[in-house]
Amino acid sequence: MKPSPLSLHNRLLLVALLPAALLATLVTALVLYRSAQTLDRTLHQHGNAIVSFLAPAAEYGVIAGNRATLQSLLQAATAQREVSAAAVYDDRGALLASNGRLRVLEPEVLRSVKDGAIPHAAPDTLAVIAPIKPGGIAVDDEFLDGWQAGATEHGTRTIGWVHVELDTRPSSREKSLIIWTSFGILVAGLLLTAVIAVRLARSVSQPVARLVRGVGKMAGGALDVAIPEEATSHELSALERGFNTMARAISENHRTLQSRIDDATALLAYQAQHDPLTGLPNRRVFEQKLDECVVASRRAGDQGALCFIDLDRFKIVNDTCGHAAGDDLLMRIALLIQQRVREQDIICRIGGDEFALILRGCSPSDAINIADELRESICSFDFEWLGHNFSVGASIGMAHIDGTCTDPSEILIAADAACYEAKRIGRNRVVRYPLEAGSQDSPALEGPDNAQTV
Template structure:
């Protein structure tokens, strides 16, 4: 960078001066050389013009002595090296030469000439100039009667052939030497001027570049973070003094700004550190920091034989507050409740918000009895808490799961999982209670089993280990053409065994995996139908699939079905979607919307497990279904149980009154089949009718 600035300054200073010096030297030298040539030419012309008239008499009279004297006198002139006087035929009448002339024996037309005033001929050869002047006869006009006081007679050249010629040869040697001296002098002057200019440019460059380089060095250091730099340019130039003051002032401000920024960074770092470990809503530590402290407690239990307790707390009825008054009210409830809970926590214990309406409490150095006592205090504190928003008052409860931390504890994940399972067990037992985790607890064993099923379900989908089976639905009262089947879901486990859905569906429902399973069933049902069940060729009248309550509320699932069925009207006409009675009643609005959307495409609907709910008949008239599937709990013993028989009769009669067809499932004997036929049930389904087969066998049916 420094050399670049110097080069630019020197280039800007030297280039104009050099061009100017060279131009002046060139024009001066050229002018001097031209002047010397012109002076030599003018002298030669003057000698020729003076000598030619003087030779007229000698040529006319033939007096060669006069001519020789004239030639000798002309030779005395500077730079004249030879003189020849010739007659008109080119014969030399007189000559004089300092050397052997190139004009010896010259003929009048031998010299290439250039004319000047048609009298003098000039030619240049090598280092000499040649001049040829014609000798002309002059005529004197005399007036015989003129008075003596009249002017002298006029002498005019006669317009006739020349009497002869005068030839003069001038040497250019002296002139060329003077020209060379001029060239040398000009070169020396030019070089001297360039040297002076260069010295001046170097001086100028130093005066400019040294401060600039100081500035550049200071800026470079500032850019690398050295804010203690100060610039001292020196000199008395106002411009550099302004730059010096400006740079130093800027560095001082940067230094102060840097200090302020460092302080702000420290404050922001502390704030971020706090935010990273605390919940912004309640001010409690968050899940991440809670797990760190839980890890320390676990280490002390495993290596120092200490005992601690972990409480997992989930608020009951908190959703009511959010739904009634909005999330702002829910947030305010959590803030106020946190203040009450903190008053009951011991100084050495840790209360944390784990997310949503879930809290964690780590009781350090706390035996089991004390942990249960403190957990009950926390439960009672929440139970007694009242929250008001406007004119509405709310009360909430809390379900608490406790797990002890001792040398037998495994890791943080298993502790949180166990505490969460104990919390859900408390909810299952009626909410607003405390449940202690025990290894042999049947409820917890069930919960752990369901959590294990979550991973198994996800792996089965990823590894393509789900399969579709089908079971025929047989018409009972009249013979119908074509097949009626229900598609059933099965899982193939890691060892290749077939697993019935009731083993994993409860876990899928609890942990919100049913939408994923429903989507898989529908996608593969469509593929199966497209590949194997061409309705026109197989005469398939009905293929039924089950849809969970969670999918009824999923608008994306409805749109997926519609997008496929719109382009496949034959499939839509043969599709029957089964919805359980419980799911339909729980999501009545969503169920009606779902049914309406798909019925417009030609789909049919069946209300599955009808009769299991307490208010089935009240809701049945609000559901636009085509079939009632009587709950199998009434079917399997109806041949021997009069109450079950009466229930089936009543459901069948109500269905027919409403224009619905009835289907009895779980038919496992001929006696049950005969009873159902006697009652008038329309369709039957069960293992006695047809055992489920792999759906690929449908194409062979």
């Protein structure tokens, strides 16, 4: 006999849940249907009650043509919770008074509805009409007596209509509340039934079935798998403990391997953006930050400056004491620069003994002062290596970032040219590029166009 594709556990769940779900769904649908009918009927009755009250109350105002009386009557009617608009028409269908925003009805529509709701009303609106009949008002005015006599001759002639529009949105919201409440009760009932069914299925399931499910999860790729150790026999209990021990070992090995992979990935990402010797951001990060600074200067008007720093007499250290001494000097100079710049500034090593400094949120005068203080700090730094003392300097080329130049490559060229000029005219100085017109802080020098030394 071919085995059923459903396990014993699933068949027990199906037997317990399917009848309960069908019965609960049918009961809920019936409750929703009857509730919606009751709400609609109640709203219609409420509308009919309002117009039934307004029709005789508006009789005098229609007969006397007193619009103020009708208007106050309609204001009192629209003050009710669900009434959005109301109107009174005369016997010809002309509008006498209205309150609220409503769609004025044509005389043909008024005459076609004796009393009750108007079909095809506006969305979210229930329109109800009632005719105004003469009710034998006792007045002394001869004209009104004659008018009433004419009305009596014609029987119950209609002298006007009352038109009330009710907002159906509160009723719709109440329907939605009933729907969601019924749905919540249905879900809660099904969940409770499911809990009972699961307990029943578990009570008749065998420990072997739990082992099979655990193996299936592991075969599907799950690692944190553990089965309850509830077997009563010694052999099955040993199997359950052995399975859980094996699953924990596999999961732990996987976490350890994943942690090593994450650490290696983070290290590679760090190395891709930092100089391995000094730990400073490399040229890739420098170019990205320079682009961001140029964009900020163009959009938000931020000022800044780019400084190229080229160490003077660095080759002497390398040639005299070797590359180990040069590397140690570069690390110390990098640390010295980091300690002298502001928190928002960015210092990068872009190659060899060259550094790039991006001064953000910095005026031209402040940029000059920062660059000159940095030059003095490097110049006064004494480097000692195996009994040899060295003094290095720094030639600094500066280009301002003020929004006038939108191409980062042009700013790079300008700063590089200024640095070259600082080297050419004697080293250990700051040269600004370009020369500001009318500047009196220092004389112009020969070299790149508009280069200025400080």
